[in-house]
Amino acid sequence: MLTHSPKQTQKIAELLIKTILENPRKSPRIFCLQGDLGAGKTTFIQGAARALKIKNKILSPTFVIMKDFPLLAPFKKFYHIDCYRIEKPKEILNLGFKEIIKNPGNLVFIEWPERIKKIIPKNAVWLEFEVRGKNKREIKVKNK
Ligand code: ADP
C-alpha cells in the first residue's frame, strides 16, 4: 500500500485494528514493523492505539524499550516495543516477552523486530515500511 501522509498511514492502522476487533479470536496479535528511521512505524502504531481508544500519546520510546497500555475487553494490554537500542534478545526476554506474547489478550507492536528475530513467534505478521518520497511511504506485508 502507498500512503501519502502520516494521517493516511494511521488510517491504515485503524482499518487493521477494526478487522481485529471484528474477529479477535482469529486475528494475528503480534505485528513486526520493519523500516528505516522515519519510515513511519511509530506513526502507524499511533494510529493503532488511537483506534483502540488509548488516550496516552504513543511516542518514539527513546530510552524506554517497552510501554504497555490497558485495553478494553476482550483484550488485555497493548504493547509498544522498540528494539532500536537492543543488542541481544535476552534484554527483551528479561522484560517478560515470552509471557506477553503468550497471552491471547495482548496486542503487540514491535519496531526493529529484526534485532530479536530469534524470539519472535511464527504467527507474527511482518510489515515493511519504505520511504517513497517526502510524504509517501510504502507499507508491505512480508511473507515469512
Ligand atoms: P519510525 O518510527 O519508522 O522511525 P516515525 O513514525 O517516528 O518513523 O516518523 C515518520 C516521520 O515521517 C514523521 O515525521 C512523519 O510526520 C513523517 N511522514 C511523512 N509522510 C508520512 C507518511 N505517509 N506516513 C508516515 N509518516 C510520514
Ligand code: MG
Ligand atoms: Mg519509531
